[in-house]
Amino acid sequence: MTTKLIERPNSKLWLAAIKPPMYSVAVIPISVGTAIAFAENQTINSSIFSTFLISAILIIAWLNLSNDVFDSETGIDKNKAHSLVNLTGNKALIFWLANLLLAVGVSGICAISWWQKDPTVILLVVLCCALGYTYQGPPFRLGYQGLGEIICFFTFGPLAFAAAYYSQTQTWSATNFVASAIVGITTSIILFCSHFHQVEDDLAAGKKSPIVRLGTKKGAELLQWLCGSVYGLTVLFVALGMFPIWTLLIFGSLPFAIDLCRHVTDYHDQPAKVSNSKFIAVKLHFSSGLLLALGFVL
Numbered sequence: 001m002t003t004k005l006i007e008r009p010n011s012k013l014w015l016a017a018i019k020p021p022m023y024s025v026a027v028i029p030i031s032v033g034t035a036i037a038f039a040e041n042q043t044i045n046s047s048i049f050s051t052f053l054i055s056a057i058l059i060i061a062w063l064n065l066s067n068d069v070f071d072s073e074t075g076i077d078k079n080k081a082h083s084l085v086n087l088t089g090n091k092a093l094i095f096w097l098a099n100l101l102l103a104v105g106v107s108g109i110c111a112i113s114w115w116q117k118d119p120t121v122i123l124l125v126v127l128c129c130a131l132g133y134t135y136q137g138p139p140f141r142l143g144y145q146g147l148g149e150i151i152c153f154f155t156f157g158p159l160a161f162a163a164a165y166y167s168q169t170q171t172w173s174a175t176n177f178v179a180s181a182i183v184g185i186t187t188s189i190i191l192f193c194s195h196f197h198q199v200e201d202d203l204a205a206g207k208k209s210p211i212v213r214l215g216t217k218k219g220a221e222l223l224q225w226l227c228g229s230v231y232g233l234t235v236l237f238v239a240l241g242m243f244p245i246w247t248l249l250i251f252g253s254l255p256f257a258i259d260l261c262r263h264v265t266d267y268h269d270q271p272a273k274v275s276n277s278k279f280i281a282v283k284l285h286f287s288s289g290l291l292l293a294l295g296f297v298l
Contacts, residue, residue, distance in 0.1 A: 022064065024282055025187050026056035028289030029156050032183055033164025035293035036176045039244070041169055048112055048167050055108030056160075058101045059125070063132045065098035070136040074144075074205050102129070112167055120170070124163040131155045144207045149188040157184020175242050182233055182250075182292065186285040189226055190278055192219070193260070196268055197275035216268035223264055227257040230288060247295030253288035260284055 030053050038044045065084060072085040085091045106125065113122040134140040135151050142151060161180035165173055195202065195211035196219065202209050211219045234250050237243040260280040267273035 022190075022282065023057050023060055024286040024289070025156055025190065026060040027053065028187075028286060028293075029160035029180070029183055030056050030164045032179060032289055032293045032296070033161040033176060034168055035296040036161075036173060036179060037165045037168035039296040040173060040175070043168075045168055048115070051108050051112055052164060052167055055105040055125075058105030058108070059129060059132075062098045062102035062105060062129075063135075065094050065101065066133070067136045069095045069098065070138065070141070073138070074141075074207075109163075116167075116170060118170055121163050121167045124159055124166070128155045128159050128163070131159070143209075144205075146208045146210050146213055148191055149210060152188045152191050153184040156187040157181055175237075178233075178237055178242055179292065179296075182230055183285075183289055185226060185230055185233075186281075186288055189223070189260075190281040190285055192223065192226070193264065193277040193281040195219070196264060196277060197271035199271070216274075220261075220264045220268040224261045227261055227284070230257070234292070244295060244298070246298040247292055249291040249295045249298075250288050252291050253284055256280060256284040256287055 030049070034044060034049050034052075068084045069091055072091055084094050088094060106122075106129070109122050109125045113119050131151050132155055135143045135148050142148065157180040158177060161176050161183070162172070165171075165176040192210060195209040196216055199209075199212055199216065201207075202212050210222075214222065231251060231254065234243065234247055238245060238248060260277060263280060264274060264277050267277075
């Protein structure tokens, strides 16, 4: 009985540390950017798509692991039971495992550039990695200044979309660029929601997250505008003729947006209850991105 009681929460901690749902932030930009490339050119290179997707997932794994390492150095994760550094007690192991994942992921992107005899995609991805590093990595630690959501927007929005689209077409697209704003916003919402339950830890570590700066109540109000902008921008781009009418399928994700806004509004100042808001945000991000991609290929 005792063994079962110990193993169950331990397995849950490991699952939380690995963060499987968070890998949608790699899948969605590549999928939507590729869908737009297909819609505009009626062709897709499946080998490039699959290589890019696997590489992006490995790079996100590097980002998650390295962030655990960098956070362990500031003490902000001292109460975070599902930190990989805290679970293993071996910061060096997590650091080098993260770097190995990065090396393999970047190698895949290098292969795409080599196939195309064009360095553009690898340069875009390296820029994404550099921005990702500045979020928590020393000496920058820009996330501690409340700039994480901005970094997230550009990394998983315009830059990731540009790389995904260019990997298929070796050209640029205005439609791809404006679509990247929508996914950039939903990705940033995930990070934004992750701050509500850790205000005390952030304050203790000197991290000025947007929720620390705004307060949880104003943060909950801002969240409603952010979610609303996803649907407002889609309607605008359809009206301007930049998006096909089928992209209005994105409204199928509206229940997740409503659930997220209601949940955060009700529990914004109750850490234990609001802590799962980031997982609702992941559902919003994944469903809206998937429906947006579907709207382009129909």
